[in-house]
Amino acid sequence: MTNQQQNDFSKWYIDTIQKADLMDYTPVRGCIAFKPDGFEIWEHIQDEMNRRFKETGHRNAYFPMLIPESFFQKEKDHIEGFAPELPWVTEAAGEKLEERLALRPTSETMIGHLYSDWIKSYRDLPVLINQWANVFRWEKKTLPFIRTSEFLWQEGHTAHVDEEEARHETMQMLNIYKEVVEELLAIPVYDGQKTPSERFAGAVDTYSIEAMMKDGKAVQAGTSHYLGTKFAEAFDIKYLNKENKHQHVHTTSWGTSTRLIGSVIMVHGDEQGLVLPPRVAPTQVVLIPVGPWKKNPAIMEKLDELYAALKVKGIRVRLDDSDQSPGYKFNEWELKGVPVRVELGPRDLENNQALLKARDEADKVSVDIPNLIERIEEELTTMQTRLLEKARAFRDENSHTNVDSLEQLKQHLTDSTEKGEIPGWILAGWCGDDACEENVKNETKFTTRNIPFNPPAEKSTCINCGKDSKHTVWFGRAY
């Protein structure tokens, strides 16, 4: 973590996204505008997710954004969970509506209603549908990309003949999320199960992938829910099985959102601002002429040639031939997180060389021009891996497995503050009692992140009450 980040992480974050031109505030409370460089990160995430969703048999669809109030009443836990955050349409075309319409916070209810019509027989199953959409949760505290009143997401909604198949789907989608977040965004995650208090409103089981930001706080980067027959019962989604008997379907839902954009910034950014993994960077390579390049047309000729060659390779390249000084340009493109910078001046050209700078490394390296394209391609690949490994090392370093009681946790927090370190997360035992979880939260703001599938250790006693633990759980502060 850098000084600026340490002093005031929120300020560093806001500065970084504004200097990188990723978003803008708007006069509508908690609603941001996604500027092209911010939105393109989302487009790369969409492309990768869509590819994997389709490979596993899912298809996209689109459902109405407005949901009748009565739909929410049908699943008790669901309305309790979402009611406090809903915006309502009450008038349209000059008339008061008979029933209020909510702006969707998620679409289980509308989709449940429709699936009850679409599903009649086992031949109609499984239904494997995903939707890309805007959703609304009128949050009190907002933070660009991470928590906004309107955000963009995908929500998968599937229906299956039985629990086994539905649970398999739930896990399959969590695994896809883990792969995309780790491989595309270079963000390592812990996958595991949420505790009951952190479950999705209406789910039987919720699973998540959890990512650690550079301030040690957690972002829930994706969730996948096994909904059992709860929504099927609420919305009467039944099918005729092979024995000619009516059965409720078992449903799942799963989602990731534009908070992934926020996560990539908070995981990789540094003192100079944004650092983007090559695979999601809107600009992957920037070419900058240096020295008295205007007097030396061979420089721009060579850069034009390089530009064209990189384009052909499908690399997202920009050539900055503006009138600004090289220093100004270097800074500008660093703020934007561009992975690779290539500088070319008269002396470089004489030596048939160029300078290459990776955004996350301190030194420039000289590269022979004939090798340059290959070297750039290689750097984009190695930087992608390097960022993931750096983030993994950081996360592991700040994942503590030696904190076993509330007293030790408090001591750990005091020590961290004194040393100017982040508290990170702790792996601790939990007896399964909601009250223990609640007490840890009230005393330390540490909440349960998830019960990891592959914990680095097993914990035998509850961090709060000291009784035998049922689960080994990640605890941490969360966005």
Place this chain on the structure above:
Amino acid sequence: MTNQQQNDFSKWYIDTIQKADLMDYTPVRGCIAFKPDGFEIWEHIQDEMNRRFKETGHRNAYFPMLIPESFFQKEKDHIEGFAPELPWVTEAAGEKLEERLALRPTSETMIGHLYSDWIKSYRDLPVLINQWANVFRWEKKTLPFIRTSEFLWQEGHTAHVDEEEARHETMQMLNIYKEVVEELLAIPVYDGQKTPSERFAGAVDTYSIEAMMKDGKAVQAGTSHYLGTKFAEAFDIKYLNKENKHQHVHTTSWGTSTRLIGSVIMVHGDEQGLVLPPRVAPTQVVLIPVGPWKKNPAIMEKLDELYAALKVKGIRVRLDDSDQSPGYKFNEWELKGVPVRVELGPRDLENNQALLKARDEADKVSVDIPNLIERIEEELTTMQTRLLEKARAFRDENSHTNVDSLEQLKQHLTDSTEKGEIPGWILAGWCGDDACEENVKNETKFTTRNIPFNPPAEKSTCINCGKDSKHTVWFGRAY
């Protein structure tokens, strides 16, 4: 036009989209659910549009869906045009809002507000941004895909240094729309300028592409607006030019929507239901085993092989090995508009042949299996062209250039009804007076479609008043 279509075109349309499983109604007035086969048509349109937008330097972004009421007040024509159709959010998270928020019918106002911040100098121009989004217009009469309360669209919003550049952009985007609609959807369009009464609310000039459906009615398939400095003045969007003087930018906006899905159905559909141009068909080829194929495993082996070979070529293929009869399957896939069907039975296999049926042709043809892949690829290409040419012939046949007075138009309508023909469109002169346009509309429901750039004839007298015409205009009934 087929019998069913002629008897009741609306019924034919609704039957067709329901049997093809493209959409479903929902309990929210005028809001439909786009089912996967309907939505995938939109995805193909999006891909093609995105490719062309990006090639011409545009980038995608995302703006808030909710727009403060005060924003609409800033451009007088704009609020007059849209106020009657707006739905309003008046409460959120249990509290009444201080200012009502409209669900966007279009985003000129929100974007104008933001551009006034983003644009400071000529160096910031042009701004070339597009958004894919849901929009709302609370319409009285709705029709799936064609006119719904919520629909999906793209809206481009650009800002330029001067009128010339902005007008160039306006035309460039109209041309892109024409190309995509003709090449991808196989729908021929007339491009031209809208009359003032049909202009977008707040535009200086509106241009459109107009498509003729099989019932002779028009769908405005895309519009592109030169907004002049009207929104720049309303939202104070100024830049410092090279001479250090503040200037208003010139803006454009342009849009196409999911009504293109409705258009493709109404232009190509026939007695058997949906007919989809190969380039937008979710399934391009369906393979169906016929005869006693279950006793003859070589048939499925051959079909599996074909399936894999077509997949590798990037062709969207399905293999229907369900237990239904061949006749049932033929009908099912015809209803879905699948362009090419391949049948393979024991006797075909003996002769090393298969039967190929194009959706829009009456006869099946025998094809030697070694040539089958090539023949299928060829058929997909020729069918795409054939559908465009068929639609063009139909449109031209129903574009009348011999109707020159209101009396003649009324006679034409009477004659058409008597002959059981569609009235189509007429090309007629117009003096430029709104009252003449209005009178034609009141008397015949024929409205001005556009003033075509390339009219098949020039008309010298106004269809209504008989005075000298200023413009030669397409008139027709419209959706």
